[in-house]
Amino acid sequence: MVDVRQDTSAHSLHQEEYAATLASILEARARIQPYAHVTPVLTCSSIDAEVGRNLHFKCENFQKSGAFKFRGACNAVFSLTEETAKKGVVTHSSGNHAAGLALAAQIRGIPAHIVLPKNAPACKIANVRRYGGSVVTCEPTMESREQTAKKVQDKTGAVFISSSSDERVMSGQGTVAVEFLEQVHSLDAIFTPISGGGLTAGVALASKALKPTIKIFAAEPLGADDAAQSKATGRIVTLSQVNTIADGLRTSSLGALNWPVVRDLVEEVITVSEPEIVHAMRLCYSRLKIVVEPSAAVGLAAVLSQRFQENPHHLNCINIGVVLSGGNVDLDALWSSISQSIQ
Amino acid sequence: MVDVRQDTSAHSLHQEEYAATLASILEARARIQPYAHVTPVLTCSSIDAEVGRNLHFKCENFQKSGAFKFRGACNAVFSLTEETAKKGVVTHSSGNHAAGLALAAQIRGIPAHIVLPKNAPACKIANVRRYGGSVVTCEPTMESREQTAKKVQDKTGAVFISSSSDERVMSGQGTVAVEFLEQVHSLDAIFTPISGGGLTAGVALASKALKPTIKIFAAEPLGADDAAQSKATGRIVTLSQVNTIADGLRTSSLGALNWPVVRDLVEEVITVSEPEIVHAMRLCYSRLKIVVEPSAAVGLAAVLSQRFQENPHHLNCINIGVVLSGGNVDLDALWSSISQSIQ
Numbered sequence: 001m002v003d004v005r006q007d008t009s010a011h012s013l014h015q016e017e018y019a020a021t022l023a024s025i026l027e028a029r030a031r032i033q034p035y036a037h038v039t040p041v042l043t044c045s046s047i048d049a050e051v052g053r054n055l056h057f058k059c060e061n062f063q064k065s066g067a068f069k070f071r072g073a074c075n076a077v078f079s080l081t082e083e084t085a086k087k088g089v090v091t092h093s094s095g096n097h098a099a100g101l102a103l104a105a106q107i108r109g110i111p112a113h114i115v116l117p118k119n120a121p122a123c124k125i126a127n128v129r130r131y132g133g134s135v136v137t138c139e140p141t142m143e144s145r146e147q148t149a150k151k152v153q154d155k156t157g158a159v160f161i162s163s164s165s166d167e168r169v170m171s172g173q174g175t176v177a178v179e180f181l182e183q184v185h186s187l188d189a190i191f192t193p194i195s196g197g198g199l200t201a202g203v204a205l206a207s208k209a210l211k212p213t214i215k216i217f218a219a220e221p222l223g224a225d226d227a228a229q230s231k232a233t234g235r236i237v238t239l240s241q242v243n244t245i246a247d248g249l250r251t252s253s254l255g256a257l258n259w260p261v262v263r264d265l266v267e268e269v270i271t272v273s274e275p276e277i278v279h280a281m282r283l284c285y286s287r288l289k290i291v292v293e294p295s296a297a298v299g300l301a302a303v304l305s306q307r308f309q310e311n312p313h314h315l316n317c318i319n320i321g322v323v324l325s326g327g328n329v330d331l332d333a334l335w336s337s338i339s340q341s342i343q
Numbered sequence: 344m345v346d347v348r349q350d351t352s353a354h355s356l357h358q359e360e361y362a363a364t365l366a367s368i369l370e371a372r373a374r375i376q377p378y379a380h381v382t383p384v385l386t387c388s389s390i391d392a393e394v395g396r397n398l399h400f401k402c403e404n405f406q407k408s409g410a411f412k413f414r415g416a417c418n419a420v421f422s423l424t425e426e427t428a429k430k431g432v433v434t435h436s437s438g439n440h441a442a443g444l445a446l447a448a449q450i451r452g453i454p455a456h457i458v459l460p461k462n463a464p465a466c467k468i469a470n471v472r473r474y475g476g477s478v479v480t481c482e483p484t485m486e487s488r489e490q491t492a493k494k495v496q497d498k499t500g501a502v503f504i505s506s507s508s509d510e511r512v513m514s515g516q517g518t519v520a521v522e523f524l525e526q527v528h529s530l531d532a533i534f535t536p537i538s539g540g541g542l543t544a545g546v547a548l549a550s551k552a553l554k555p556t557i558k559i560f561a562a563e564p565l566g567a568d569d570a571a572q573s574k575a576t577g578r579i580v581t582l583s584q585v586n587t588i589a590d591g592l593r594t595s596s597l598g599a600l601n602w603p604v605v606r607d608l609v610e611e612v613i614t615v616s617e618p619e620i621v622h623a624m625r626l627c628y629s630r631l632k633i634v635v636e637p638s639a640a641v642g643l644a645a646v647l648s649q650r651f652q653e654n655p656h657h658l659n660c661i662n663i664g665v666v667l668s669g670g671n672v673d674l675d676a677l678w679s680s681i682s683q684s685i686q
Contacts, residue, residue: 040383042405046473061632062385123629130389245685274685282678286466289404289634289670327632335625337676342588342617 017264019167019257020202022209025174028075032172035074035107039063041183044287051303054319056184057284058176061292061327065127067248068176068325069093069100069163072198075172076161077104085110088158092116092138092145095124096248096326097163102133113158115148117141121247121330142252164196165255174202180321181210189314190321191299194218194227194269195249197258199325204265215267215317219302221246221277226253227262228269245274248295248326270302277301284324293329300324360607362510362600363545365552368517371418375515378417378450382406384526387630394646397662399527400627401519404635404670408470410591411519411668412436412443412506415541418515419504420447428453431501435459435481435488438467439591439669440506445476456501458491460484464590464673485595507539508598517545523664524553532657533664534642537561537570537612538592540601542668547608558610558660562645564589564620569596570605571612588617591638591669613645620644627667636672643667 042057060068077089088111091101098114105112114133116125117140128135138148153160162169176199181187190207194200197218204216220227221244229237230253238253254262262269272280277294280301284292299322308314385400403411420432431454434444441457448455457476459468460483471478481491496503505512519542524530533550537543540561547559563570564587572580573596581596597605605612615623620637623644627635642665651657 045407059632064388066632245681275682278678278681278685281681285634285674285677289402289409291628291632291634331628331677333680334628334674334677335621338588338621338624339618342621 018201018205018261020170020174020205022206024167024171025178025202025206028071028168028171029175029178031078032071032074032175035064035104036071037063038179041180042288042290047283047287053317055303056187056319056321057288058180058321058323059290060176060323060325061290061296065096065099065103065131066326066328067096067100068173068199068323069096070103071175072166072169072172072202073097073100073161074104074107076166076168077101077108077110079168080159084159088112088156089161090115090149090152090156090158091161091163092149093163094247094250095120096328098133099124099127099131099328101161102128102131106132111156111158113152113156115145115152117145121328123330124328127328162255164198165257166198167257170198170202170257172202173199174206176323177203177206178210180323181207184319184321186319187211187214187321188319189215189217189317190323191217191219191302192323193246193249193295193298193325194220194262195251195295197227197254197262199323200266201258201261203323204261208265215314216265217302217308218262218266218269219298220269220271221249221298222271222273224249224252225271228271230254230259231262231266231269234263246277246295246298248293249298270305270307272298272301272305276305280304290324291327291329292324293326296325296327361544361548361604363513363517363548365549367510367514368521368545368549371414371511371514372518372521374421375414375417375518378407378447379414380406381522384523385631385633390626390630396660398646399530399662399664400631401523401664401666402633403519403666403668404633404639408439408442408446408474409669409671410439410443411516411542411666412439413446414518415509415512415515415545416440416443416504417447417450419509419511420444420451420453422511423502427502431455431499432504433458433492433495433499433501434504434506435492436506437590437593438463439671441476442467442470442474442671444504445471445474449475454499454501456495456499458488458495460488464671466673467671470671505598507541508600509541510600513541513545513600515545516542517549519666520546520549521553523666524550527662527664529662530554530557530664531662532558532560532660533666534560534562534645535666536589536592536638536641536668537563537605538594538638540570540597540605542666543609544601544604546666547604551608558657559608560645560651561605561609561612562641563612563614564592564641565614565616567592567595568614571614573597573602574605574609574612577606587620589620589638589641591636592641613648613650615641615644615648619648623647633667634670634672635667636669639668639670
């Protein structure tokens with residue numbers, strides 16, 4: 001049984017090399033506990049039968065604001081001093097970090113300025129507004145996002161909270177793994193989707209500290225495979241363009257603070273095709289009966305992939321944890337069709 | 344705190360009048376415990392804020408076979424003697440009882456003959472086949488369903504298990520309420536969808552025995568409002584036709600064994616329109632992030648209805664339990680649209 005209260009100094013992970021540690025992750029857990037959900041873990045015997053392994057799904061689509069991003073944002077917002085906090089926070093984000101940050105700021109009672117690319121899904125923009133965030137739209141390029149956020153920052157004095165490359169954010173995301181290992185002691189491996197790398201780095205740091213034998217896999221769309229390329233070449237690779245249905249994974253490079261963790265502690269970055277993502281998404285809806293966004297299904301797609309299934313080194317990964325990262329997705333096509341059917 | 348191990352003979356409910364009792368429901372619970380999921384209860388602060396009450400959603404869409412129906416079917420199948428069981432079971436059902444019975448029979452290792460109306464959703468037919476049920480299709484009328492089932496019964500000697508009007512089935516469905524009251528002690532009311540009445544009757548019997556002050560509401564589509572008409576006239580009303588998107592609630596009358604319970608223990612049958620059902624369904628997807636079938640959303644639609652919200656007698660129903668009955672729904676329109684988007 002995993003005991004998260006153990007003396008973390010005893011671990012041989014040299015965690016001082018990384019921006020976050022098990023200690024900072026456990027602090028984050030205590031800090032966000034009054035506000036965040038402990039999300040449930042679901043299992044499905046019919047999927048297990050098909051895969052030949054025992055899958056455990058950590059449902060971060062049920063997290064506040066609809067995605068794990070609330071954890072990191074909440075930890076960052078509640079880490080600020082009163083003095084700093086009152087000027088508010090600012091970020092640029094493809095959507096879920098934006099909503100998470102807006103909600104965390106709303107709970108603390110401070111302003112949140114959110115720079116959103118104009119092609120963000122409508123439901124994600126609506127979430128930001130529902131949580132009282134003040135939305136500034138920009139072009140869907142990293143340059144435009146960064147410039148626009150800088151302008152807001154200069155004007156308001158708000159603190160910039162990166163969507164992934166931030167110790168407080170990384171520590172917050174790591175709380176997913178602390179919970180997960182308490183809920184399922186037997187995990188041999190955990191799969192997370194990877195974009196900026198905050199979730200993967202936080203989960204890897206917490207998991208390896210609590211259970212050194214565990215394997216951490218990152219899953220990425222082929223059309224935005226910067227993490228896989230980075231892992232292959234040993235340095236951060238930045239893509240000039242990305243193309244995937246997984247809107248939460250469209251960033252072009254890993255965050256600088258997350259990269260060393262991904263480099264050292266992640267077993268493998270597994271890339272999956274768009275049809276593989278849609279197939280995995282469909283399994284979540286039809287078998288698990290849950291709503292996930294495309295980005296959330298990428299981890300399951302990687303577990304189902306030939307590359308993982310047929311790798312003899314991974315045959316001992318029997319109990320597999322899959323982080324379903326979020327559930328913010330526009331289902332307009334579904335509602336149009338259903339509304340027509342009742343006319 | 345509710346203690347389900349209390350002496351059930353002390354209750355003043357005169358449960359001997361009804362086909363099931365708290366005792367038979369607790370027996371059912373022990374019988375199905377090795378096979379059925381204890382389904383989670385979800386909450387959603389944004390829906391609560393809109394409704395002005397605290398809603399607790401009992402997620403039977405996560406139950407084995409995708410609906411609460413597995414509970415009753417499993418209790419029935421495992422109540423049979425070895426001698427009787429080996430000839431198999433037969434039923435007619437619009438889908439979820441069929442799948443639940445097929446799965447329960449598969450677990451016990453006996454044949455299941457399933458008579459399905461030919462307009463049953465494809466996913467429900469697929470579920471029956473996945474669980475090894477032998478499918479016989481019929482016309483979508485009660486007469487055709489009953490005649491076809493009788494033929495199978497005569498030919499095979501299989502035991503007929505009604506989808507709702509059966510003591511074993513009613514007791515199995517009642518286990519929903521026993522679990523629910525253990526998970527949320529503070530419930531003032533429980534809403535269930537109503538069709539044949541097995542779920543409503545089982546939930547009412549268990550709930551009133553465990554917590555006599557609780558109010559039980561049944562929710563029904565306007566296009567299949569036989570229970571509301573029965574409640575209003577004081578006798579079982581049979582409809583000549585039904586028309587609703589809620590395919591699980593298309594039966595034309597209450598089961599004879601369930602009627603006395605609905606008559607005596609159900610506070611009110613609230614009817615809802617088709618657009619109200621779709622709106623509630625959409626809230627489940629967009630806020631709770633779960634997949635429910637139209638029938639499952641009818642309880643939430645009733646909670647949201649003016650008729651309930653504006654009734655001064657129900658102002659004291661603050662903590663409300665809503666049974667989300669199942670998640671077996673064809674989402675083809677969604678998958679077509681998503682598949683096109685990645686071409």
